[in-house]
Amino acid sequence: MTDLERARTRNTGLGGLIVKIAVLGGLDAIAVFLAAVLVGRGDYTVAGLVIVGAIILTVIYLSERFIPAKYIGPGLVFLAIFQVFVIGYTVYIAFTNYSTGHILTQDQAVEALLSQSQSRLPDSPSYPLMVVESGTQLSFLVTAPDGTALLGDAENPLKPVDATFDDGQAVAVDGYTSLRFADILGRQDEVSSLAVPLSDSAADGSLRTLDGRTAYEYTSSLSFDSTTGVLTDTTTGESYRDGGEGSFVGEDGTEILPGWQVNVGLDNFTRAVSEPSIRGPLVYVTAWTIAFAAISVGIIFALGLLMALLFNDPSMRGRTAYRIVMVLPYAFPAFLGAMVWSGMLSQSFGFINQVVLGGASIPWLTDPTLAKVAVLMVNLWLGFPYMFLVATGALQAIPGEVREAARMDGTSRWQMLRHIELPLLLISMAPILIATFAFNFNNFNVIYLVTGGGPRDTGAGIPVGHTDILISMVYKVAFTGQNRDYGLASAFSIIIFIVVAAISIISFRRTKTLEEIS
Amino acid sequence: MLMTKKSIAVGALLAVGLLTTGCSASSDTPTASATSAAPDTTATSTLTVWVDAERADALAQAATDYEAQTGISVDIVARDNSTLKDDFIQQASSGSGPDIVMGAHDWLGELTTNGVVAPLELGDKAADFLPVALDASTYDGVVYELPYAVENLAMLRNADLVPEPAANFDDMIAKGTAAGVEFPFVVEQGENGNPYHLYPFQTAFGAPVFGRDDSGSYDPTQLTLGDGAAFAQWLGTQGNNGAKTMSTEITGDIAKEKFTTGQAAFWLTGPWNVNAAVEAGINVAVDAIPSPGSEAAQPFAGVKGFFVNQYSENKVAANDFLVNYLGTVDVQVALFESGGVLPALTAAADQVSSDPIIAGFKAAGMDAVPMPAIPAMGRVWEFWGIAEAGVLNGEDPDATWLQLTTDVQSAIDGS
Numbered sequence: 001m002t003d004l005e006r007a008r009t010r011n012t013g014l015g016g017l018i019v020k021i022a023v024l025g026g027l028d029a030i031a032v033f034l035a036a037v038l039v040g041r042g043d044y045t046v047a048g049l050v051i052v053g054a055i056i057l058t059v060i061y062l063s064e065r066f067i068p069a070k071y072i073g074p075g076l077v078f079l080a081i082f083q084v085f086v087i088g089y090t091v092y093i094a095f096t097n098y099s100t101g102h103i104l105t106q107d108q109a110v111e112a113l114l115s116q117s118q119s120r121l122p123d124s125p126s127y128p129l130m131v132v133e134s135g136t137q138l139s140f141l142v143t144a145p146d147g148t149a150l151l152g153d154a155e156n157p158l159k160p161v162d163a164t165f166d167d168g169q170a171v172a173v174d175g176y177t178s179l180r181f182a183d184i185l186g187r188q189d190e191v192s193s194l195a196v197p198l199s200d201s202a203a204d205g206s207l208r209t210l211d212g213r214t215a216y217e218y219t220s221s222l223s224f225d226s227t228t229g230v231l232t233d234t235t236t237g238e239s240y241r242d243g244g245e246g247s248f249v250g251e252d253g254t255e256i257l258p259g260w261q262v263n264v265g266l267d268n269f270t271r272a273v274s275e276p277s278i279r280g281p282l283v284y285v286t287a288w289t290i291a292f293a294a295i296s297v298g299i300i301f302a303l304g305l306l307m308a309l310l311f312n313d314p315s316m317r318g319r320t321a322y323r324i325v326m327v328l329p330y331a332f333p334a335f336l337g338a339m340v341w342s343g344m345l346s347q348s349f350g351f352i353n354q355v356v357l358g359g360a361s362i363p364w365l366t367d368p369t370l371a372k373v374a375v376l377m378v379n380l381w382l383g384f385p386y387m388f389l390v391a392t393g394a395l396q397a398i399p400g401e402v403r404e405a406a407r408m409d410g411t412s413r414w415q416m417l418r419h420i421e422l423p424l425l426l427i428s429m430a431p432i433l434i435a436t437f438a439f440n441f442n443n444f445n446v447i448y449l450v451t452g453g454g455p456r457d458t459g460a461g462i463p464v465g466h467t468d469i470l471i472s473m474v475y476k477v478a479f480t481g482q483n484r485d486y487g488l489a490s491a492f493s494i495i496i497f498i499v500v501a502a503i504s505i506i507s508f509r510r511t512k513t514l515e516e517i518s
Numbered sequence: 519m520l521m522t523k524k525s526i527a528v529g530a531l532l533a534v535g536l537l538t539t540g541c542s543a544s545s546d547t548p549t550a551s552a553t554s555a556a557p558d559t560t561a562t563s564t565l566t567v568w569v570d571a572e573r574a575d576a577l578a579q580a581a582t583d584y585e586a587q588t589g590i591s592v593d594i595v596a597r598d599n600s601t602l603k604d605d606f607i608q609q610a611s612s613g614s615g616p617d618i619v620m621g622a623h624d625w626l627g628e629l630t631t632n633g634v635v636a637p638l639e640l641g642d643k644a645a646d647f648l649p650v651a652l653d654a655s656t657y658d659g660v661v662y663e664l665p666y667a668v669e670n671l672a673m674l675r676n677a678d679l680v681p682e683p684a685a686n687f688d689d690m691i692a693k694g695t696a697a698g699v700e701f702p703f704v705v706e707q708g709e710n711g712n713p714y715h716l717y718p719f720q721t722a723f724g725a726p727v728f729g730r731d732d733s734g735s736y737d738p739t740q741l742t743l744g745d746g747a748a749f750a751q752w753l754g755t756q757g758n759n760g761a762k763t764m765s766t767e768i769t770g771d772i773a774k775e776k777f778t779t780g781q782a783a784f785w786l787t788g789p790w791n792v793n794a795a796v797e798a799g800i801n802v803a804v805d806a807i808p809s810p811g812s813e814a815a816q817p818f819a820g821v822k823g824f825f826v827n828q829y830s831e832n833k834v835a836a837n838d839f840l841v842n843y844l845g846t847v848d849v850q851v852a853l854f855e856s857g858g859v860l861p862a863l864t865a866a867a868d869q870v871s872s873d874p875i876i877a878g879f880k881a882a883g884m885d886a887v888p889m890p891a892i893p894a895m896g897r898v899w900e901f902w903g904i905a906e907a908g909v910l911n912g913e914d915p916d917a918t919w920l921q922l923t924t925d926v927q928s929a930i931d932g933s
Contacts, residue, residue, distance in 0.1 A: 041613070100631055100632060100893075101631045101632060103607065103611065104632070105611075108633065109633055115636055115637060115828060116658075116660060118637060119659060119660060126642060181588065181838075184834055185563040185832075188563070188834040188835065189831060192833040211837035211838040211842060212837075212838060214641055216639055216641065258632055348765070348767040365709065454710065455709065456710060482628050482896030
């Protein structure tokens, strides 16, 4: 009741309060439902976060004390989900060996290894199978090749029994309930993990079934001792121990996979800077990334500004028509633009070589240097209309009297641009230039769609090409080929983050001083 | 007033719905045991199968039939083929992955290294599959894949331009040239080469990639790629500085365009491109691949099939569905009809071979060898195409091939 009264005193409508309670109630209901599902799946941490989040939001909106939080609350929630979590998870992955062969937990890896080591005894018969039950204990009732019935369970090896036969197959035995296929489906884990020894000697192997209808003789070439954590190859006698790096390692150093995911500390970072086959590419890719971003910003700004100055001249006729044409590349989807350019730059079939250059054979995309020029040109084409629009706006915002005053003082056109227009433009455009730099620093689309990072650098230890920038290299390390290395890729991402953050901070500091001067 | 009543009713229904779902989710275990104790056999288990979106419709029918037979419902989930493998590897062990995933045999190296697939047992049915399909589905002596289709390259011929098949590679170029088209022969390459499409020519010179161990598995310690010097020299004579029969400028799209518009007489490609050529009105004949060397031109065989998730909770049902149901002639023929790729089951393959195009691919695949799935093969792919593209573009064949072998060997040793 107190809330209601307070609401009345603050002249908030009763309707508003009802809507508020309804929305919050709905939100909390969804949170409770989500938490129930998550707890059911064993995700206690996430369930806890959902509940805590819901409580915080409810308190913020029901209490009168957190006015600012009411406005930034929803934004913070989305920030946490889409930014903080992603960054945190990337950082976490960077400190693990998460990669091909290291995606499981240790228990899962042991399970997978033992399962892969099961091999069917050569030329052994298949046994038609009936899964039977006594109490809750499952047993296998099988029909041997000679037509006799055999019964056994996990502890008791197979022994002949008197069974009821149907169509030559043993289907029931006294004291046991025969399970129909539908019954087995409810206990699939039990059935598929049951191994019935063939005899008292473990070396003879055991009967297992995969489909619940037929059993086969298997031997396992690996055995695992869960108390000592030692995996033993039963055929060679060699033992494998946890090597400390997420896999079992033999005495001679051979590693067997699948392994599991472990924390490896700074290994990925040290590898990035100390292994020559990775460090080499990392250094020149970083250099090219900075060059690509800086040159892109430079030429895009130069062309955009030039066009803006030209089309801002009142003496030019048909400016509107020209301006519409100029903006076209910006209206055209960048993905399509990049792909069309990639086709047009093809050496012997591309439009550029065939038509524009009259049948020339210039390797635009396959020569390391020309490919760099090509991606810069495509990026210029894609990027300058935006800069043209912004520069036009900024130019028009410069007050006419400033220009007039300058003209009275007798400045030339160049002096006007150099000393009046450009400094005034830069105040409003500097943040956009920094943003353009940061965007191009991670401009994956243009690189991936135009050259795919190629031509490939065959000397590098990781799959990387001459036009790859850091982000496309990260993509290749993490998501291409048969040897994925998510840990290393995450470490690279963090390096990118640090570089971009540092450049942005420094640039914004400098623009601040610029603003103070003016 | 009526509206308000209605919306309240809807709201109440929603709330009840939420409550009940909440309850069933939180009390999962008791509900499950209650149903299994019930005498009814319906829907005790649901199999989730991730399939390539193009095959989803063919399998939907199979899923309905299987449910009618056994009461196990099969949920066919159409997924984008390009991300299928990665999504499966990521999610298999988390419990949110599917029970069964459709894929290709060359995923096996990655899938087993990551420990996400469970062995299968084909039992006596093993002998019913084409030998190459069974060979490909076996990794390190254990069968992991239930194969349903075998894909290999063959030589497509524009029968209106060239009525007779070519006896060998030179004969093919001669016949294609005599037909008076711009390209006697096209094959997909690209700036990074395409070793998959050149492999038949490489084997014609007796240089497979890996040798095999006693059990018939590819052996990463026996890199036989280096025997291909004769192939490299021949490739050099076909490139920019020679006869120009092949070029890195011919991408898949360009090759397709040239053949489907009648500007090329021969096209070395796989079954996936046949429809495009037929629909374009080309009179397509499918021949075995003409050999440029002394031995048969053996293409790689890619064997499509199904894998069981190691962490599936429905392994019995999954194995039953694969081995006892998808391994039958009817289902294999149904899958063939949706994809047009040769079935892996011998009886099904024979049944559909009345189609001359399928018979052509089957004949071309007689010599096919499974593409190696061992992780070391990944190292080969990294360097192989680049080296071949270099040779086609005029680099010294001997030196380039030696460099390729050295690079691959050191990459395998280093990993």
